[in-house]
Amino acid sequence: DVKVTQSSRYLVKRTGEKVFLECVQDMDHENMFWYRQDPGLGLRLIYFSYDVKMKEKGDIPEGYSVSREKKERFSLILESASTNQTSMYLCASGRRGNSYNEQFFGPGTRLTVL
Amino acid sequence: AQKITQTQPGMFVQEKEAVTLDCTYDTSDPSYGLFWYKQPSSGEMIFLIYQGSYDQQNATEGRYSLNFQKARKSANLVISASQLGDSAMYFCAMREGNLGGTSYGKLTFGQGTILTVHP
Numbered sequence: 001d002v003k004v005t006q007s008s009r010y011l012v013k014r015t016g017e018k019v020f021l022e023c024v025q026d027m028d029h030e031n032m033f034w035y036r037q038d039p040g041l042g043l044r045l046i047y048f049s050y051d052v053k054m055k056e057k058g059d060i061p062e063g064y065s066v067s068r069e070k071k072e073r074f075s076l077i078l079e080s081a082s083t084n085q086t087s088m089y090l091c092a093s094g095r096r097g098n099s100y101n102e103q104f105f106g107p108g109t110r111l112t113v114l
Numbered sequence: 115a116q117k118i119t120q121t122q123p124g125m126f127v128q129e130k131e132a133v134t135l136d137c138t139y140d141t142s143d144p145s146y147g148l149f150w151y152k153q154p155s156s157g158e159m160i161f162l163i164y165q166g167s168y169d170q171q172n173a174t175e176g177r178y179s180l181n182f183q184k185a186r187k188s189a190n191l192v193i194s195a196s197q198l199g200d201s202a203m204y205f206c207a208m209r210e211g212n213l214g215g216t217s218y219g220k221l222t223f224g225q226g227t228i229l230t231v232h233p
Contacts, residue, residue, distance in 0.1 A: 031219045040123075042205060042223040058220070090159065094219040102149060103221060105159035 003027075004106035006091050012112045019078040021109050023091030030096040032074035033103065034058075034066065037088040049074055050096065081113045117141065118208050120224035127196045128232050134181070135191040135227050137206030146210045148189040149221065150180065153203040162204075165189055196231045203228050 007022035025032065031050050035043040035058075045058030047066040055066050063085060067075045074093075078085055088110050092103040119138045127133040139148065150162040165173045165180045173180040181190040193200055207221040 033220070035223075040225055042118075042120075042225045043207075043221075044223070045220060048220060088157070092159075096219070101219065102161040102164060103219065104161075105151075108157045110157075 004091055004093055004104050006106040006109050008109050009107060010110050012114065013081050014114055015082060017081050019081050019111065021076040021089055023074045023106055024072055025093040026072065027093060027104065028071070029093035031094045032068065033092040034074065034076045035090045035092065037090055043090060046076065083113050085111065086113045087111060117222045118206055118224035120206055120227050122227045124228045126230050126232060129198060130195055132192060132194045133196055133229065135204050135229065137189045137191065137224060139187050139189060139208050141208065141210050143210045146208055149207040150191045151205045151207065153205065163191070198231050198233060201229060201231045
């Protein structure tokens, strides 16, 4: 059974803390993605990676950074958490190419910043 | 401008009836793909159906079908014979071909539609 896992389902942090969200996939996918989901806004792409050590900004990268040291692992980092980063964070992975390959999602991490 | 628009924040349907969830998109790329995902209250995203811009026929997957009207730039999801388990948030998403380049599989999502199935 293919899987994308995320390190935590729920996380509570304080303003100014450094926060790490981890994502691991076991499907040998080249592409990995971080989204945040907010009511009425759908999912918005924060960052993505198409290969080890490669990263590209998505639509809302401000306040975030990412790391991909191994193919199966993609980390999202909030350097200094703020209350407006309270959200649901979803990681996804997918095969390279412009075909019909869908993205596979992890269960999500609901982050609350106090 | 919104690339993907879902104009129905919420929809209600009676069990066993059919329901259509609307999705319109905007792109100038001739090569693109359209996806529908289901998100139950548990939070996981479940892939339902895919339609490619060059596909001649509307996609179908079991009780799900995609009413693809290319000229109108719409890709509505039709769920036939609704079940209580269909109650969830539904997202429409688009992958653009990046005008011949590599899109890396990025998806742009709509705002979502919450579907409630009544017994």
